[in-house]
Amino acid sequence: MPSSFAPGPLERAQPWLGTRVAIRVDRWWPGCDVQAAVSEAFNEVATIHHLMSFRAADSDVARLNRSAHRRAVPIDRRTMAVIQAAQMLSHACDGVFDVTLAGRWVAAGLLPPPAGSPPADPTASYRDVQVEDDGVRFLKPLWIDLGGIAKGFAADSAARVLRLHGVWEGRVDAGGDLVTIGPGPHRIVLRAGAGSPDTAAVVEIGEGAVATSSHRVDVRRRNGLAAIAHWHGQQRMPLSSSCSVSVLATEGLHADALTKVVLASGSAALPLLAHYGAVAYRHDELGGWRPLQARA
Amino acid sequence: MDHRFFLLSATALISVAPSLHATTYLTADQARELMFPGRKFTHEEVLLTPEQVRAITQASGIKPQSTRLQLWRGADGERFIVDEVLGRHEFITFALGLDAAGAVTDVEILQYNESYGSEIRLAAWRAQFTGKHDGAPLKLDQDIQNISAATLSCKHITEGVKRLLATDAIVLRPRSA
Numbered sequence: 212m213p214s215s216f217a218p219g220p221l222e223r224a225q226p227w228l229g230t231r232v233a234i235r236v237d238r239w240w241p242g243c244d245v246q247a248a249v250s251e252a253f254n255e256v257a258t259i260h261h262l263m264s265f266r267a268a269d270s271d272v273a274r275l276n277r278s279a280h281r282r283a284v285p286i287d288r289r290t291m292a293v294i295q296a297a298q299m300l301s302h303a304c305d306g307v308f309d310v311t312l313a314g315r316w317v318a319a320g321l322l323p324p325p326a327g328s329p330p331a332d333p334t335a336s337y338r339d340v341q342v343e344d345d346g347v348r349f350l351k352p353l354w355i356d357l358g359g360i361a362k363g364f365a366a367d368s369a370a371r372v373l374r375l376h377g378v379w380e381g382r383v384d385a386g387g388d389l390v391t392i393g394p395g396p397h398r399i400v401l402r403a404g405a406g407s408p409d410t411a412a413v414v415e416i417g418e419g420a421v422a423t424s425s426h427r428v429d430v431r432r433r434n435g436l437a438a439i440a441h442w443h444g445q446q447r448m449p450l451s452s453s454c455s456v457s458v459l460a461t462e463g464l465h466a467d468a469l470t471k472v473v474l475a476s477g478s479a480a481l482p483l484l485a486h487y488g489a490v491a492y493r494h495d496e497l498g499g500w501r502p503l504q505a506r507a
Numbered sequence: 508m509d510h511r512f513f514l515l516s517a518t519a520l521i522s523v524a525p526s527l528h529a530t531t532y533l534t535a536d537q538a539r540e541l542m543f544p545g546r547k548f549t550h551e552e553v554l555l556t557p558e559q560v561r562a563i564t565q566a567s568g569i570k571p572q573s574t575r576l577q578l579w580r581g582a583d584g585e586r587f588i589v590d591e592v593l594g595r596h597e598f599i600t601f602a603l604g605l606d607a608a609g610a611v612t613d614v615e616i617l618q619y620n621e622s623y624g625s626e627i628r629l630a631a632w633r634a635q636f637t638g639k640h641d642g643a644p645l646k647l648d649q650d651i652q653n654i655s656a657a658t659l660s661c662k663h664i665t666e667g668v669k670r671l672l673a674t675d676a677i678v679l680r681p682r683s684a
Contacts, residue, residue, distance in 0.1 A: 224616035
């Protein structure tokens, strides 16, 4: 059993990926420089932010959106890992989750148009994203946005850095994408986006990940479309009903992305969740928090 | 995925997890030491004149919420600023580190409070219990500190940093030159 010498846990937070990323360290092996470990973990999150930003002109994502329809664009191994995971998931759910919806989001005023990129082909989908040995190529001009999966990946990556530095128990919270370190049990409150329900749901997990996404159709509308960008990848339309979804999985990347699939397809996502060893809970105004179950 | 799931009444949750909506991460001194280890700093409170407020607003597009600014100057011209941003859903105290040339070295969040609509009322309700435990925290305090909720925006911090960079260029940097 490792021991910690410093008094009490350490927690820090920085603004990255458009959200508050909080890192908490509770226990660590002797000799671990906790502050250095946390700083290093934040550096990793910052790198992922810079690589995968849709807005920054020099990110991997921006370079892909500008040029990948002409040639394979070499990218960082981390961006490659996220795109590969996104592609596998898109194929597994037949495009319900699709990182190529960014063109629709720009058209709906949810994202700024990427500078210097050709207009996105409205017929393009994840099937037009090709991962090659020397980079990623698009078969049509299209725009990808990794916002639906990158926060989970960043939490995984930060947790990996912390473990490498000797952190034994703690957590990384990238704006609701939570990755836990150590056997716990870690108790996590699931919070729906709207209102204050009479009951709160709590899950207890060991080492793993919990991600929550909320879709509210009544929040800010622009151009007639919900400004919170949860869309059905197949239908290329924003979702119509309000609810929150939490997914528990072994990796934050999968938990993050799977919340979007469950938001869009409900219990039809159960086989996919089983494939990833994940489980989901769903909250709506009528039923409160409930496990996602097959329709009777 | 092995796990347990249970429901608590919101009132029970609030009484066992009083810090659910407010988190203090670092003190200003701790953040400064992290950003500039071992360096000596001098604190000063800067009062912005109406002209400076106008100039900052014009340069950054964001109006300073306060005319007072907490500034620490390092021996080599580094600057460390602690400021607050009030968003629609959050109240954040943050620290900004600048090198002598005025480039951002670090941003750390010092305190984060969420204030979602009805939760403000719940916070007021919760305040009734403050002090009634005679300083003895409930054991579960330590157990429920993790929350998974939909992404909270930090765009107000981004705006705050932009405003402080304008403040630095207009008010702080000329004095150190």
